[in-house]
Amino acid sequence: MPPGAQRLLEVGCGEGSNLLYLRERLPGVQLFGADFAEAKVKLVHTADATCGAVCADATRLPFAGAQFDVVLYRDLLHHVHWARDEVVREGLRVVKPGGVLVVVEPNGRRLLNRVFRWLYAAERGSADTTPEQLLALGQRHGQARIEYIEATLLVRAVGFVLGWPPDRRQALLRPLYALASIWEKLIEAVIPRRRWAYLMMLVEAA
Numbered sequence: 001m002p003p004g005a006q007r008l009l010e011v012g013c014g015e016g017s018n019l020l021y022l023r024e025r026l027p028g029v030q031l032f033g034a035d036f037a038e039a040k041v042k043l044v045h046t047a048d049a050t051c052g053a054v055c056a057d058a059t060r061l062p063f064a065g066a067q068f069d070v071v072l073y074r075d076l077l078h079h080v081h082w083a084r085d086e087v088v089r090e091g092l093r094v095v096k097p098g099g100v101l102v103v104v105e106p107n108g109r110r111l112l113n114r115v116f117r118w119l120y121a122a123e124r125g126s127a128d129t130t131p132e133q134l135l136a137l138g139q140r141h142g143q144a145r146i147e148y149i150e151a152t153l154l155v156r157a158v159g160f161v162l163g164w165p166p167d168r169r170q171a172l173l174r175p176l177y178a179l180a181s182i183w184e185k186l187i188e189a190v191i192p193r194r195r196w197a198y199l200m201m202l203v204e205a206a
């Protein structure tokens with residue numbers, strides 16, 4: 001978060017898992033969410049009534065300009081890959097001067113992400129989220145830089161396929177998650193950062 005940041009908006013917030021995570025860690029920050037799925041927005045309200053969550057399309061946010069210190073897109077862009085420039089432009093429109101647009105995406109070049117988009121049609125847009133493509137996108141709209149934040153998405157992939165274990169299955173699945181975590185630590189130690197599987201791009205308005 002930029003120093004003194006007070007307002008954060010997550011676009012494509014889904015059921016609000018990131019907002020709930022941030023609520024615990026950033027108690028003084030006002031949190032807002034936007035998602036075009038009405039049912040998900042309702043879940044955000046149910047989980048945390050203090051989050052200002054609205055139903056909206058990422059290409060047309062219902063906010064006046066320069067409202068937020070941080071606008072977050074996590075795993076959104078590859079679902080709207082046909083309108084990536086429009087979505088980035090719209091996010092930057094609502095960022096205050098000195099604020100930042102934070103884009104978190106899978107590195108489309110990594111093997112696991114390739115397998116995922118082969119298996120799941122909804123993931124196909126990650127073909128356009130290689131580090132070079134993301135950086136070029138950010139630089140068309142402002143000052144952008146890329147950071148590599150996770151070495152592999154194996155635990156996340158296991159969770160995606162099996163679902164985060166509910167109580168009854170928890171004991172059975174725990175060893176599988178533990179193994180995946182050990183594998184992640186190994187990969188982290190061995191693979192150079194530029195080949196990591198999860199990326200964060202920071203864009204400051206020009």
Ligand SMILES: C[S@@+](CC[C@H](N)C(=O)[O-])C[C@H]1O[C@@H](n2cnc3c(N)ncnc32)[C@H](O)[C@@H]1O
Pocket residue numbers: 011012013014015017018034035036037040056057058059073074075076079080
């Ligand atoms: C993979 S989920 C990510 C959810 C959340 N950001 C997270 O990290 O858990 C993608 C979300 O983007 C939303 N979404 C997709 N296209 C959108 C659009 N054009 N405008 C707003 N939300 C959109 C979907 O409804 C979904 O909740």
